[in-house]
Amino acid sequence: xxxxxxxxxxxxxxxxxxxxxxxxxxxxxxxxxxxxxxxxxxxxxxxxxxxxxxxxxxxxxxxxxxxxxxxxxxxxxxxxxxxxxxxxxxxxxxxxxxxxxxxxxxxxxxxxxxxxxxxxxxxxxxxxxxxxxxxxxxxxxxxxxxxxxxxxxxxxxxxxxxxxxxxxxxxxxxxxxxxxxxxxxxxxxxxxxxxxxxxxxxxxx
Numbered sequence: 001x002x003x004x005x006x007x008x009x010x011x012x013x014x015x016x017x018x019x020x021x022x023x024x025x026x027x028x029x030x031x032x033x034x035x036x037x038x039x040x041x042x043x044x045x046x047x048x049x050x051x052x053x054x055x056x057x058x059x060x061x062x063x064x065x066x067x068x069x070x071x072x073x074x075x076x077x078x079x080x081x082x083x084x085x086x087x088x089x090x091x092x093x094x095x096x097x098x099x100x101x102x103x104x105x106x107x108x109x110x111x112x113x114x115x116x117x118x119x120x121x122x123x124x125x126x127x128x129x130x131x132x133x134x135x136x137x138x139x140x141x142x143x144x145x146x147x148x149x150x151x152x153x154x155x156x157x158x159x160x161x162x163x164x165x166x167x168x169x170x171x172x173x174x175x176x177x178x179x180x181x182x183x184x185x186x187x188x189x190x191x192x193x194x195x196x197x198x199x200x201x202x203x204x205x
Contacts, residue, residue, distance in 0.1 A: 002027050002120050005048035007066070008082075009034040009058040013105070017052060020109040027116065034058040036066035043074055050116060053099070055083040055090055056205050064090070064097050064205075071098030078119045082112075087202045089150050091126055092143060101125040141179060148175050153192045153203040 004027055006017050014032040021027040030046045033039055035058040039051065051070065053063040067079055081094040084105040094102045100119045103112060104127070115125050141149065151161045158172045165172075176188050185191040195201040 002050055002116070003030045003046070003048045004028065004116075005030060005039070005042055005046055005051045006032045007034075007036055007039050007042075007051060007057060007063065008032070008054040009056075010054075013054070016109065017112065020113060021116070024113060027113075036061040036063045039066045040069055040073055043070060043077065048077070050078040050080065050120065052112075052116075053079055053081050055081060055085070055087075055094075060204065062205055064093050067094065067097040067099050080115060080119060085202065086199075087205070088200050089146055091128075092146075095126050102127060141182060145175050145179050148172060149179060149192070149195060150201055150203070152176075152188055153196055153201045155203075 004017075004021055006014050006029060008014055008017075018029045018032065021029050030048055031042055033042045036053060037057075037059075039053065042048075043051065053067055053070075055063045057063055057066075063081060063083075067081060070077055070079060079099045080101040080103060081090075081097075081099045082103045082105055083090055086104065091102050101115050101124055103115055103125070118125060147165065148161055151164060156164065158169045158176075161172045162169045179191060180186070180188065183191055183194075185194065192201075196203060
């Protein structure tokens with residue numbers, strides 16, 4: 001029997017997943033939690049085998065950051081990250097944080113169950129992230145460029161970005177120049193505004 005903890009601040013999601021998994025002979029939901037900040041405490045107490053972790057939870061607690069913490073504290077724990085938002089950096093960030101799978105909430109409950117069974121068996125599942133349309137028709141932005149762009153959208157300076165990513169300021173400037181050349185924007189501020197206003201990047205999570 002696989003024990004499941006659901007971390008999501010929407011009661012409807014908690015109830016839907018609980019009902020779906022409790023109806024299966026091989027799963028049992030042992031608890032629900034509204035904030036990713038408390039996930040380690042719940043895991044310590046309930047000892048689940050699998051955690052469903054929402055990207056954005058109560059009071060702004062980051063599910064992706066919680067994944068990193070859980071992976072360090074509970075190395076054998078299986079973690080599936082989920083979200084209702086198609087923000088372009090969520091999938092690669094969840095993978096890098098140590099998640100075993102990523103599922104959009106628009107998928108069916110049967111897909112959630114199928115994915116959970118695969119993860120329990122050691123499989124991984126990460127959908128292809130949305131490709132950002134490049135107005136000039138040049139090559140798409142690279143993973144590193146997207147990483148830098150996400151930090152730009154958080155109003156970080158070149159020095160702060162360099163420190164965050166352990167690279168030089170000149171490398172940051174090089175990637176910014178490439179991004180502007182590819183997208184046709186004249187400044188990084190304009191590019192960041194475009195990404196945020198069109199929902200491609202959420203600077204808060």
